[in-house]
Amino acid sequence: MSNTPYPDKPRPKPVGKRPVPAFFGTLWRMAVVYFAWPLTIAIVWLNKHLGLPKWLGSNLREFGIRLWGLFWLTFVWVLLWGDVTWGNIIVGFVIGVIVLSVLPLPRIPVEGRIHPLAALNLLISLIVNFLISSAQVAWAAVRPGPPPLGCVVRVHLAIKSDLVLTLAVDYINLVPGTMVVEIDHVHRILYIHVFDVRTQKQVDHFHKQMAYVERQFIKAFERDSEWHPSPYHGIDDDYHHVPYTDRRRVAEADATNRRVRRNRKERADQ
Template sequence: MSNTPYPERPRAKSVGKNPVARFFGTLWRLAVLWFAWPTTNLIVWLSQNLKFPVWAGGDLREVAMRLWGVAWLTFVWVLLWGEVTWTNIIVGIVFAVLVMVLLPLPRVPIEGRVHPLAAAKLLLTLIGSFMVSSAQVAWAAVKPGPPPLGAVVRVHLAIKSDLVLTLAIDYINLVPGTMVVEIDHLRRMLYIHIFDVRKQSQIDSFYRTMAYVERQFIKAFERDSEWHPSPFHGVDDDYHHVPFSDRRRVADEERHASQGRLRRRLRGE
């Protein structure tokens, strides 16, 4: 039996992050522990204990919103002049303060909750509708034959929030070939001009599109389970004349559409 000692086995290398990744990972954790958390506690303490005069807003959130308004109006002023100088910035701040003090806008209530995935789907739908409608308008402008036949149709949207209704109107106006020409605010009725409605199928397609837009805006911004009327003016279903049956209709249409998609998927269509 040989007395030769066993050769020393090579040590296994530790498997893990490289030094650069470990450094930035540690730096991120330290930033959370030593900066973000104390900063959050400071903001909460200031909002609970710091008192602001009534003319400045009364609380930290209102002061922050007013400072943001001054900053935005100043940015617009400098943008209009087209040159970033201290004179334009100072004059912009002065005009921004005067506008917010002498011409205050009514408060816009936030009464629902934003769902990012549903909002992203709505944005993608807007981009797709924009491309399709642009192609349709361009083809109608160059093809031979009689000019397109336009019409104004009436559409009811079961949307309760003024802010969400404004977003829906902007959505409709951004799509080529459609334009909101009149709004019945109390009954939530829109009168929309359509570019080409020579066939009944085009009108039916437009109403289906409006029903889809209505469902998507409700899913993205004001689901019934998360609806909290604003305390500023007491917005509710009765105020906006949006009966529960219309909201239920939107939910039933969405459920039927989901069931139809599921059946088609099971049939392999």
Template sequence: MSQEPFPDRPHAKPVGKGPVAAFFGNLWRVALVHFAWPVVRLYVWLNERLRAPKWMGGSLREIGLRLWGFAWLTFVWVLLWGDITWSNIVAGAGIALLVMIFLPLPRVAVEGRFHPLPALKLVATMLYNFFISSAQVAWAAVKPGPPPLGVVVRVHMAIKSDLTLTLAIDYINLVPGTIVVEIDQPARMLYIHVFDARKQKHIDEFLKQMAYIEREFIKTFERDDEWHPSPLHGIDDDYHHVPYADRQRVADRDAARKEKR
């Protein structure tokens, strides 16, 4: 005599998505196959066969970047006035066009590949260091005793890309108590002012923090196996004086940290 597996629930339905939920759950896959992929193929085909005028950038990617910059400058102009009107939009478009023609910004080389998970880790660490450093600076301002001893520490960053190095400098400047006062770009050397360095352990902790920033920015933006120098820089070694030994030092330090866990 057979028994039901759930005698107290004779009419239990099998676990799973219903037809409507399954339909909408698979909708994004259908859209990816039948819409997104043809659009990407069309973009590649147009980029290979169409030649845009040099004054527009010479490629579809450059045209897209310029259109984005034009739209952003127009948006900032309308935002400054505070009213979305046709007159503000037209005036903002005119100002944006004049700025892009007569005051063009230098082209920034984009190299390597972006990894979102290490980037989230960097942001979380920055927020943590921001609150900790803010509390330390506030306590140093009110506690009795001699004032903090500020020093300038020289730190070498084994970072190749100028864009990534700029982001790392911004990261350092956002943390209270530290600020980059001088940059030796060819040598990748930063001179950083440290708020309180009365003890050697303060310097050691600061250098440890800089090593962490260096390692995480490399993992986020320019891993060695994904590095592609930008053609804007010509020969990579002529512009990025980062010896292999320095990059290997970062990799060895990261491997040693993983072995300790």
């Protein structure tokens, strides 16, 4: 006979996570507390207090963008030569500096916020549409009968950002059977050539597909609650041909917006 009380009663299971999930959970919390959060504070502090010359971008964000562009151009140069050597890396770096200095690109206004899960859903829908459209185009090429009949469909998109509109056009062009042939930038209207469209029902189905793509792009990049028009929004001409008065107006509007946001933050902190 056992001396322990209640010998037939099962022992209670320990409460809490198992050792392996508990270890990774602790590791994740330590990474956030001791690495990610101090790094974020340091980046914010440097962005506020570090003054960079104009040729470096004037602020930390622009400097990071130009540094990334420099690394990318260096990588492309080495990739073109097909041999990773110190000579190719140095020459690519120098050529990247020359390209960014002599041929600077205009600023890309960031006017929304990316949502990773919605962007992932958009990527999955692109892959699915790519596979389905590839099969449809392949079948239309080998099936007996008259040749496929194509048409140009006009589609209006409620996308405000030029960057997101460009991504939407790339999405459409990547799917076999569709090609954007003209863009009405002012009215946000796309003229899309669609492969093998014979009935009005097929045209209506294509409009439904474009409406779905439009909703996915807005959900991933341009939600109304997070939309902040950039002062650069609307200046779509070649950067080097924009008059100085327009550039000055944009710079003053940008400074005013930053000052207003800073004042609002200070009042909220008080």
